Amino acid sequence: MKFNTKAIHGGQKPDPAYGAVMPPIYQTTTYVQTSPGEHKGYAYSRSHNPTRNALENAFASIENGNFGLAFGSGLAAIDAILKLLKSGDEVISTNDLYGGTYRLFTKIFENFGIKFHFVGMENVSTIENYVNANTKLIWVETPTNPMLNIIDIKATAAIAKKHNVLLAVDNTFATPYLQQPLDLGADIVMHSATKYLGGHSDVVMGGLVVKDKDLADKLYFIQNASGAICGPQDSFLVLRGIKTLHLRMQRHCENGKAIATYLAKHPKVENVYWPGFENHPNHDIAKAQMRDFGGMVSFTTKGNNYNEAIKLVEKLKVFTLAESLGGVESLAGHPASMTHASIPKEEREKIGVVDSLIRLSVGIEDASDLIADLEQALG
Numbered sequence: 001m002k003f004n005t006k007a008i009h010g011g012q013k014p015d016p017a018y019g020a021v022m023p024p025i026y027q028t029t030t031y032v033q034t035s036p037g038e039h040k041g042y043a044y045s046r047s048h049n050p051t052r053n054a055l056e057n058a059f060a061s062i063e064n065g066n067f068g069l070a071f072g073s074g075l076a077a078i079d080a081i082l083k084l085l086k087s088g089d090e091v092i093s094t095n096d097l098y099g100g101t102y103r104l105f106t107k108i109f110e111n112f113g114i115k116f117h118f119v120g121m122e123n124v125s126t127i128e129n130y131v132n133a134n135t136k137l138i139w140v141e142t143p144t145n146p147m148l149n150i151i152d153i154k155a156t157a158a159i160a161k162k163h164n165v166l167l168a169v170d171n172t173f174a175t176p177y178l179q180q181p182l183d184l185g186a187d188i189v190m191h192s193a194t195k196y197l198g199g200h201s202d203v204v205m206g207g208l209v210v211k212d213k214d215l216a217d218k219l220y221f222i223q224n225a226s227g228a229i230c231g232p233q234d235s236f237l238v239l240r241g242i243k244t245l246h247l248r249m250q251r252h253c254e255n256g257k258a259i260a261t262y263l264a265k266h267p268k269v270e271n272v273y274w275p276g277f278e279n280h281p282n283h284d285i286a287k288a289q290m291r292d293f294g295g296m297v298s299f300t301t302k303g304n305n306y307n308e309a310i311k312l313v314e315k316l317k318v319f320t321l322a323e324s325l326g327g328v329e330s331l332a333g334h335p336a337s338m339t340h341a342s343i344p345k346e347e348r349e350k351i352g353v354v355d356s357l358i359r360l361s362v363g364i365e366d367a368s369d370l371i372a373d374l375e376q377a378l379g
C-alpha cells in the first residue's frame, strides 16, 4: 500500500461487533470474563483498549513499522524509551532539541544516573567522538526545533549499528509523510501526535513505532507497567486526524515554501531557516531523506531587536501567537521569550536562537492571506 492509502486504511478493519467503519470509542475500563482469565483479548484498559489498539496499528502502518504504542503525550512516549536504560548508561542527543525533551533528560533522567551528551549532529562524524562502552541510545530530532537543521538519519543509523546502540528519531516535525526513519535504519520512531498527526490542535498525545518484536515487547511492558497511556476518545480523534495527514502535509509544504520564499525577499528580514532553500547547509540531505520540506519556517529580522520581534508577533492577525505547531491553523512563536526563555541568552544564541528569531508553523489557510498578514506585521 502507498502512503495516502495507508493514512486512511493502514492497520484498520471494520469493528467486529457491528461493522462500524470507524473504530468505536470504547469508553470502558474493564471487560467481561466468561471464566477467570477467559476473555476476548481485553481485560483492563491500561493494558489494552480496542480504540487505542486501532490507533496503534495506524501508527505502525504509516511509519512502515510492525508495532505501534500510544501514550498520553509526546513526552510520555520519550519517557518510555528512556526507561529502557539504567543507571550508568549514556545517551548522545541532538543539541538543538525540543525544550521539553531537554528538560526530561536533564531534570529527571540525570537524577537516575543516566548521562547525556548534547551534540551538533549536522556533521554526523561528530557523534562517534562521544560513543563509549556505556552508550546505549542516540537521540535524533530532525528537522531540529527551532533552527530547522537537518540530520542525516541513514548515516547516524550506520554509526548506531556499528556500535550496537539504539537509534531513536523524533519524527514530529517531518511526519511519516515526509520521512520514514525506520526505513532509513532507525530502531524507534517517536511522535508528539499532538502536532501534525492529530493535526487540529485538540489532542495531546504521543506515539512510538518499532519493527523489532523484542523491542516492542520491552516498550509495551513499560507502557503497561508505568501506565502513561492515552484515553479512547483521544485515540479516536488522532485516528481521524491521520486520515487527512497526507492532504494536510501537502498544503503545509506548499504554504511553507510560499512563506519562506516571500520572507527571503523581504528587505527587513535577515535570515530565513527552511530546509528547502538550496543554500540551506543540509539541503542535500533534506532532499535525499525527505519527500518535501514541511511547514515549519523560522526567520530573523535586521537589527536583531528583541522588542521589535515581540511587536511583530503581537501585530499578526491570521497567525496566532501560541506555543505548539502542526495544526491546520498558522501559529507564530518568539522562542527567546517563549519556548527558550529559560535558557541563558549566551547559551541559546550558540544554537542560533537570537532575540529576533520568530518561528512559524505554517497552516493550511490561503497562502496569500498568510503573506498579507506577515506584510502588515513587518511594515
Ligand SMILES: *Cc1c(COP(=O)(O)O)cnc(C)c1O
Residues within 6 Å of the ligand: 073, 074, 075, 076, 098, 100, 101, 141, 145, 170, 172, 173, 191, 192, 193, 194, 195, 204, 205, 206
Ligand atoms: C511537542 C513536541 C514534543 C513533546 O510532545 P508533547 O505531546 O507536547 O508531550 C516532543 N518533540 C517535539 C519535536 C515536539 O514538537
